[in-house]
Amino acid sequence: MNTTENHRKVNHQPDASQTRLQNVPTNTMPFPDQIGNYQRNIGLPDGKFKDSKVYIVGSGIAGLSSAYYFIRDGQIPAGNITFLEQLLIEGGSLDGSGNAETGYIIRGGREMDFTYE
Numbered sequence: 452m453n454t455t456e457n458h459r460k461v462n463h464q465p466d467a468s469q470t471r472l473q474n475v476p477t478n479t480m481p482f483p484d485q486i487g488n489y490q491r492n493i494g495l496p497d498g499k500f501k502d503s504k505v506y507i508v509g510s511g512i513a514g515l516s517s518a519y520y521f522i523r524d525g526q527i528p529a530g531n532i533t534f535l536e537q538l539l540i541e542g543g544s545l546d547g548s549g550n551a552e553t554g555y556i557i558r559g560g561r562e563m564d565f566t567y568e
Contacts, residue, residue: 500525510536511543 505521507514514534521527540546549555 498526500527503527503531505532506535507532508535509543510534510541512545514543 503525505518505527507517518529518532518534521532522529534541538546544558547555547557
């Protein structure tokens with residue numbers, strides 16, 4: 452099986468030493484110096500999963516991240532993704548409330564790096 456025919460070549464390991472890293476809206480994530488295993492090994496599908504149905508158990512940060520990658524990398528339409536959630540509110544431990552003026556309260560705050568490892 453020739454992987455070149457099945458997956459387009461993408462440089463997932465940019466050289467962070469060539470540019471000055473700035474956190475601005477035009478930069479994509481993850482930052483070049485925080486490339487994880489997923490970015491090193493991903494192939495780009497040819498749309499063969501576009502009719503797939505996906506069921507994700509839980510709508511916490513892992514479930515939401517899964518949906519994001521199914522849409523972005525698997526090219527699965529968002530309408531084909533269904534969340535199965537036990538609670539009445541989405542977000543798992545990240546269910547929170549508040550506003551920008553007075554602040555937010557989150558039951559189970561998490562800190563993650565951009566590589567999700």
